[in-house]
Every structure is written in C-alpha cells, then in structure tokens.
Amino acid sequence: MAPTPSDPTVSDKTEGATRIQGINRRLILDAALEVFSTYGFRGSTVDQIAEKAGMSKPNLLYYFPRKQNIYVTVLEDTLATWLEPLEHIDPDGDPLEELRRYIALKLEMSAKKPEASRLFANEILHGAPAISEFLKGHLKELVDEKAAVIHRWIAEKRIAPVDPYHLIFTIWAVTQHYSDFAVQVSAILGKRADDPNFYEEATRSVSAIILDGIKLRDENPQP
Template identity: 70%
Template structure:
C-alpha cells in the first residue's frame, strides 16, 4: 500500500495521519465513531453478557462494518473495558461533585436525583455493571480497589464531618453510599421485577418523578439531623 492509499484508509476510518510519523491525531469523526461503537456495545453486552456477545453483533448494532469497528478497537475485550470505564466515569462524576462546603441535605438530594436519572436513562449501563460485579469484576477489579475506594473514602470523610457537626443524623457514611447505590440502581437492574409488581404504573406519566420523590423522602428523612 502506497503512502496516499494509507492516508485515504486512515481518513475513511476517521483519523488524520501525522506527517511526522508519530501517533495519529484524533478527529471529530473518530470521536463520533467511538461513541457509536460504545453505545452499540453497551446494548449488546447488557443483553448477552461478555461471553455471549460477538464483535459481529456489535458492528451490526452500530451499523458499521466489522473491519471498520476493528480499526478502533482490536478485540472484544478492549471494547468491553472501554464501555465499563465510560460507564464508571459517568456514574462517579456526581459522587465526585458532592461539595464539602454545601448544604448536606441538598448535596445528597442532588446526588440521589442524578443517580436515579442516570439509571432511568441508561438502564443497560447499570445492568452491564451489575453483571460485571456478579462475575467477580474480572475486568474492573483493579479500578474498584483503587480509584473507586479512594473516592468513596474521600466522600465518606465529608459525610462523617457533617455528622460530627450535627448537620446529619448519626449514620455510617460508607453504608449510606452503598444504600444510595442500591436503591437508585434497583429500578434499572430489577426492571422486570418492578414492572411485575407495579404493572402499568411504570409506563404512566410522572412515574419517574413519583419514584424520585419517594426515594428522596425515605433516604433524606432518615439522615436529617434530629432536633
């Protein structure tokens, strides 16, 4: 393949060749294509799991040829890790944004509301993460024991200080975070169970808002300071 043909192939895939021979420079097309691939892979992995999914399924879901997909990610394992890392990045951003200088109830209200919204808007991401954890976290175990642990310990310290200042009721901060994770992700991970119990209510207008109000009332009333 001559240099011009190579440059054309790279541009078709969405990359701009570096004239000095270094790493290719990402382009807008490349970023869009990667997002399309990860969105498609999320849906496929959430339904079939890692072992049951194939690159062909992901390519079909992304409406992309398999060779083009493999230009961006060489192996199914690479796609899977990228999807999980993107999911964790989205989920941990609201936790990281809890402001130590803010009002405790309002900070936790915002965090819970965002987690509920994310579970409702991206249930496949929640289910994929749950499947990874149930499998023993073979891909993201190192992430959980390092970055996740560090962030939870940091925010637990903030909650512990709020409790010490009398701004929250006495509560174990780590188990409070676990509780928020459990209740907010329940509506995605156990969607079939929720629908079996509530029936047509799930599809009614305002169900998400009613759910958010119920969860916020239960959690926040439990941690308000006792006067």
C-alpha cells in the same frame, strides 16, 4: 507543490477524519453497551456489535482490535459518567440538599441509561475481573473521600450519626434497583412504571425515605 500539514486543506481533512473517528467510536461503544448489557461479555460477539453499530466487522476492528478492548472501554465510560455526581457532592453545601441532588441524579441515570447499570451489575456478579483494580483504587479513594465528608457533617451535628459507607451503599442499592430490576418493577407496577412522571415520583419517595433517616432528631421533644 504538495500541501503541507499547515495548509487549510490538510488541516480540514485531518479535523474531518478525527471527527468521523470520534463518531464511529461512539457508535461502536453505544452499540456495545446495548449488546453487552443484554448478552453479557461471554455471550456477546464482535459481529453482533458491528451489526448493531451499522458497520462492517473489519471497520470495527480498526478501532478496537479485540472484544475485550471494547468491553473495558464501555465499562470505563460507564464508571466515569456514574461517578461524576458523587464527585460533585460539595462538602460545604447543605448535607440534605447535596444528598438529595445525588439521589436525583442517580435515579435520572437509571432512567436514561439502564443498560449501563445492568452491565456494571453483571460485571460485579462475575467478580469484576475487568475493573477490579479500578474498584480497589480510584473508586475506593473517592468513596473514602466522601465518607470523610459525611463524617464531618455528623461531627458538626448537621445530620444524624450513621455509618457513611452504609449510607452510600444504600443510595446505590435503591437507585440502581430501578434499572437492574426494571423487569420486576414493571411486572409489579404495570402501566404505572411507564408513566412519564414515574421517576419524579420515585425520586421524591426515595429521597424522603433515605433523608428522613439521617435528619437530626430533637433529643428532648416537648410533650
């Protein structure tokens, strides 16, 4: 009697195949991130990605039939991960603590996944052809939502009046500098940039610089 889909043997085989497919997709995307961030979309080849992933080109093409498919998926994965900290800013939390946490998480991402930041920066520099709709759609909606939260904090006199969009842009620019311009940072700081506590120090400094700029000031200081 032939096994049916409900039989344990069939179920186990299906789960095993699905697990292997998931592992292979992850291997491909991790390899692609490294290759694309180094050579750009045009300078990268499927052969390079397959070699980096440790699999044959035909095997890779089973999962992603075109280089464009791999590239877009890597960018989508990167953006989904990057936007999580912004999405989790709590409107009812303490503004300075919420922004401090956001800055810390952005710097942590720069430290752990510099390739992702460089890939995104390269895409933007080329006009964002693969993700322009995402930028105009989901990203804009999310930033508008968080800008409204910051506007509310200002109206409630919890932080100083600043343009919310420029505040968000400033956080992005400063935190991503450490990955996008890592070569420059290392050239200037030398061994200090390799210190295990470097990003902890950077987080303290960047947080102080940005957050001190939005703290409420006493309008009538005592002499």
